[in-house]
Amino acid sequence: MADTKQDVFPVVHWFPGHMAKATRMIKEYVKKVDVVIELLDARIPRSSANPVISEVVGQKPHIVVLNKADLANPQATKEWVAYFEKQGLTVLAIDSKTGKGNKQLVKAVERLAQPIIDKWKNKGIRSRSVRTIILGIPNVGKSTLINKLAGAAATRTADKPGHTRGQQWVKIGKDLELLDTPGVLWPKLEDQRAAARLAMTGAISDDVYDLESVMKQLLNQVNEANPDLLAERYKLKPEELGDANQLLESIGRRRGCLVSGGIVDLEKARRIVLADYRNQKLGNLTLDGVNEEPLATEDDTKHDEE
Numbered sequence: 001m002a003d004t005k006q007d008v009f010p011v012v013h014w015f016p017g018h019m020a021k022a023t024r025m026i027k028e029y030v031k032k033v034d035v036v037i038e039l040l041d042a043r044i045p046r047s048s049a050n051p052v053i054s055e056v057v058g059q060k061p062h063i064v065v066l067n068k069a070d071l072a073n074p075q076a077t078k079e080w081v082a083y084f085e086k087q088g089l090t091v092l093a094i095d096s097k098t099g100k101g102n103k104q105l106v107k108a109v110e111r112l113a114q115p116i117i118d119k120w121k122n123k124g125i126r127s128r129s130v131r132t133i134i135l136g137i138p139n140v141g142k143s144t145l146i147n148k149l150a151g152a153a154a155t156r157t158a159d160k161p162g163h164t165r166g167q168q169w170v171k172i173g174k175d176l177e178l179l180d181t182p183g184v185l186w187p188k189l190e191d192q193r194a195a196a197r198l199a200m201t202g203a204i205s206d207d208v209y210d211l212e213s214v215m216k217q218l219l220n221q222v223n224e225a226n227p228d229l230l231a232e233r234y235k236l237k238p239e240e241l242g243d244a245n246q247l248l249e250s251i252g253r254r255r256g257c258l259v260s261g262g263i264v265d266l267e268k269a270r271r272i273v274l275a276d277y278r279n280q281k282l283g284n285l286t287l288d289g290v291n292e293e294p295l296a297t298e299d300d301t302k303h304d305e306e
């Protein structure tokens with residue numbers, strides 16, 4: 001039977017006051033830079049986007065970076081890259097944990113900055129380094145990326161006498177500096193589908209959402225993407241398959257998640273499946289589909305009213 005319960009019930013929200021403050025602060029940061037790097041999770045490029053990102057970025061040159069591409073479905077990542085390119089955006093898929101794609105990122109930012117440098121030259125303005133910032137929701141990999149880029153930069157500049165690394169700006173390329181503090185934006189918690197996917201990928205703390213509802217959605221998505229995968233992984237017989245509830249019950253039984261009376265400890269079964277998804281045991285599953293209808297969010301509504 002189809003499940004109608006949709007709410008993920010996040011109990012921690014970004015309140016309007018926090019959002020307004022974060023927006024103000026990041027707008028101030030953005031004023032100081034020439035190019036903006038927006039970091040998204042390659043598994044959920046739509047759900048991991050901040051609802052007011054375009055307002056925050058304004059007219060600044062902007063690059064979309066799909067991080068954690070190592071965890072996403074490669075074909076889906078290609079589709080997402082094409083999707084953003086079609087919107088006229090510069091886009092790149094990277095894995096900032098290993099640093100794969102970081103060089104291309106630096107090059108892409110330098111390319112986006114070139115017209116600005118040319119303009120300075122034409123106006124006879126003394127050229128300074130081009131500056132950039134990384135923006136994104138919590139856990140999308142901002143610090144990992146900054147550390148990787150800054151680490152590489154530190155090695156490059158270490159042997160230059162008198163060259164000390166600034167407190168705030170890190171040199172990451174030829175005439176390119178990165179703000180070493182990321183801009184933290186809030187996620188789309190009001191959009192229940194996005195909230196569930198943020199929970200699945202670990203972007204929302206495990207204490208603040210309804211695991212039952214999230215896991216139903218995850219099981220349905222895994223099943224839809226690859227109907228044989230759960231049966232193979234958990235060695236389920238045909239009669240043990242079914243909807244998300246039946247699957248969970250069967251997985252729990254197979255994995256020995258039993259409490260007294262032979263009842264399945266569903267909570268334990270849910271945690272096993274969630275850990276398996278996060279540890280790549282259920283494949284490289286991209287949860288956001290390029291062709292899915294985006295849901296209207298309460299955030300959008302609130303924002304329109306401001």
Ligand code: G4P
Pocket residue numbers: 067068069070071094095096097098136137138139140141142143144145182
């Ligand atoms: P944030 O600053 O945006 O909040 O995110 P942060 O860099 O702290 O990264 C959040 C988690 O995502 C970290 O895992 C980090 O290692 C992981 N991560 C970041 N980029 C990538 C990537 O491209 N691929 C993969 N597979 N993981 C990535 P963690 O479990 O919280 O920490 P740790 O165990 O890795 O130290």
